[in-house]
Amino acid sequence: MHAQFEPHDSQAEKTRLLTLFERQRAAYAEQPFPGEALRRDRMARLRKMLQQHTDNFCAAIAADFGHRSVHETRAMELMPTLSSLRHAEKHLRRWMKPQRRGVSIWFRPASNTVVPQPLGVVGIIVPWNYPLLLAARPLVSAFAAGNRAIIKMSEFTPRFGEALRQAFSEYFDETEVAVVNGGVEVAQAFSALPWDHLLFTGSTAVGRQVMRAAADNLTPVTLELGGKSPTLVHADFPIETAAQRILYGKCLNSGQTCVAPDYVLLPKGKEAEFEAAARASVQRCYPNIASNPDYTNVVNHRHLDRLRGYLKDAEEKGARVVPLADCDPASGKLAPTLVFGATDEMKVLQDEIFGPILPVLAYDTLDEAIGYVNARPRPLALYYFDYDNNRISQVLSRTISGGVGINETILHFGQDDLPVGGVGASGMGNCDGREGFETFSKLKPVFAQSRLNGMKLFYPPYGKRIETLLKLMLR
Numbered sequence: 001m002h003a004q005f006e007p008h009d010s011q012a013e014k015t016r017l018l019t020l021f022e023r024q025r026a027a028y029a030e031q032p033f034p035g036e037a038l039r040r041d042r043m044a045r046l047r048k049m050l051q052q053h054t055d056n057f058c059a060a061i062a063a064d065f066g067h068r069s070v071h072e073t074r075a076m077e078l079m080p081t082l083s084s085l086r087h088a089e090k091h092l093r094r095w096m097k098p099q100r101r102g103v104s105i106w107f108r109p110a111s112n113t114v115v116p117q118p119l120g121v122v123g124i125i126v127p128w129n130y131p132l133l134l135a136a137r138p139l140v141s142a143f144a145a146g147n148r149a150i151i152k153m154s155e156f157t158p159r160f161g162e163a164l165r166q167a168f169s170e171y172f173d174e175t176e177v178a179v180v181n182g183g184v185e186v187a188q189a190f191s192a193l194p195w196d197h198l199l200f201t202g203s204t205a206v207g208r209q210v211m212r213a214a215a216d217n218l219t220p221v222t223l224e225l226g227g228k229s230p231t232l233v234h235a236d237f238p239i240e241t242a243a244q245r246i247l248y249g250k251c252l253n254s255g256q257t258c259v260a261p262d263y264v265l266l267p268k269g270k271e272a273e274f275e276a277a278a279r280a281s282v283q284r285c286y287p288n289i290a291s292n293p294d295y296t297n298v299v300n301h302r303h304l305d306r307l308r309g310y311l312k313d314a315e316e317k318g319a320r321v322v323p324l325a326d327c328d329p330a331s332g333k334l335a336p337t338l339v340f341g342a343t344d345e346m347k348v349l350q351d352e353i354f355g356p357i358l359p360v361l362a363y364d365t366l367d368e369a370i371g372y373v374n375a376r377p378r379p380l381a382l383y384y385f386d387y388d389n390n391r392i393s394q395v396l397s398r399t400i401s402g403g404v405g406i407n408e409t410i411l412h413f414g415q416d417d418l419p420v421g422g423v424g425a426s427g428m429g430n431c432d433g434r435e436g437f438e439t440f441s442k443l444k445p446v447f448a449q450s451r452l453n454g455m456k457l458f459y460p461p462y463g464k465r466i467e468t469l470l471k472l473m474l475r
């Protein structure tokens with residue numbers, strides 16, 4: 001069931017946003033380069049806040065979804081955030097250290113360094129599907145890199161947005177980090193501000209609008225977008241194992257995961273085996289769906305209607321729709337459902353599904369399956385199930401995607417030491433880990449001339465001396 005929440009007053013929130021932005025800019029001007037101790041202190045306060053408010057946050061997210069598994073909020077949102085914090089704390093000193101770089105023979109004995117410098121005030125726009133993870137994990141990188149941040153939460157998670165705003169105000173001054181809530185109007189005002197960097201996580205369609213708005217200020221953007229992530233199973237891989245791992249990844253958060261397997265490319269002839277294994281896997285994990293605390297609701301009626309619309313559209317156009325369990329339609333949930341025989345005319349193969357529906361497409365050869373993937377926009381994730389290393393290298397080199405999971409789904413997204421980021425239609429730039437630190441830093445090249453040097457040899461008036469030098473330089 002989905003309950004109503006009083007909408008925010010957009011005008012008041014926009015005014016508040018502008019004030020916050022100006023205050024953060026002023027605070028940045030006063031202290032443009034926070035040292036290691038302050039960065040560590042901010043990260044320590046973030047940890048404390050997350051630990052103190054865990055129950056409160058889980059309850060708020062559950063209320064926003066109608067129902068969200070508390071275990072999944074803790075495992076999929078809090079755990080990777082805290083882990084990312086630990087990783088950043090461990091490596092912070094090394095990341096902050098200016099890196100010495102080489103100097104070519106013509107400029108010696110000067111020295112070169114790259115100095116990571118805080119950018120200033122950064123904006124973070126958050127979607128509704130993992131609102132805690134996608135607000136707090138980028139903040140770890142922003143803090144590690146010495147920035148101030150304002151976070152825009154989704155209008156679909158207003159209770160959690162309010163809980164987060166309250167929690168931050170207990171642990172941080174609003175000039176360090178602040179939360180704004182509200183709908184599209186607030187979001188548009190947010191993306192039109194001259195941030196020093198803007199990180200947007202959300203849909204590809206809105207990502208385009210954000211990039212357009214940012215272009216007016218030449219604000220650099222990182223776009224963490226979505227899309228249809230293919231899952232390719234080789235004929236030699238045990239189907240039961242593949243089905244279990246794919247269904248696990250698909251059913252987490254009821255498929256409302258940016259890197260959820262969107263569709264499966266299965267060797268022709270294995271459909272019945274896959275269907276039976278998928279059904280058994282769902283029944284083992286979720287003996288019932290409607291009242292199961294481990295199975296999350298579709299976030300709201302709009303999305304529930306969208307997903308039911310996909311199934312109706314597919315069925316009407318001739319696909320075989322196979323629900324893997326019974327589910328009371330009034331529960332706010334949708335049972336995991338396979339779709340066989342889907343075609344390009346069906347919505348289920350056009351839009352990112354973002355729900356517990358899994359089209360299964362049959363292929364004859366690996367080349368054909370790779371060709372199918374490559375004929376479509378570059379996905380955020382690609383999953384490949386196979387134990388043969390030669391074929392794994394082939395798939396890796398012949399496809400391009402934001403990230404890859406071999407013989408597993410989702411888990412590559414939660415690795416502290418791997419960057420997260422899309423490519424092409426699934427996004428640009430990187431978040432998290434070392435790359436996240438660099439995203440929120442200016443990597444400033446510094447060339448330092450030495451007291452004694454040969455530069456005068458190059459000064460005009462040009463003549464024989466420079467001719468000789470150029471002869472050597474242009475070899």
Ligand code: NAD
Nearest residue numbers: 126127128153154187188191202203206209224225226258
């Ligand atoms: P969305 O694009 O509808 O909204 C995301 C955020 O953008 C919200 O805060 C919203 O208020 C704001 N917004 C809406 N209109 C805007 C505008 N015109 N200008 C600026 N901001 C605007 O996405 P969603 O429905 O909340 O989330 C689902 C999408 O996010 C899926 O496509 C999913 O794949 C993607 N996603 C990607 C990642 C990733 O890491 N790549 C992670 C999670 C979700």
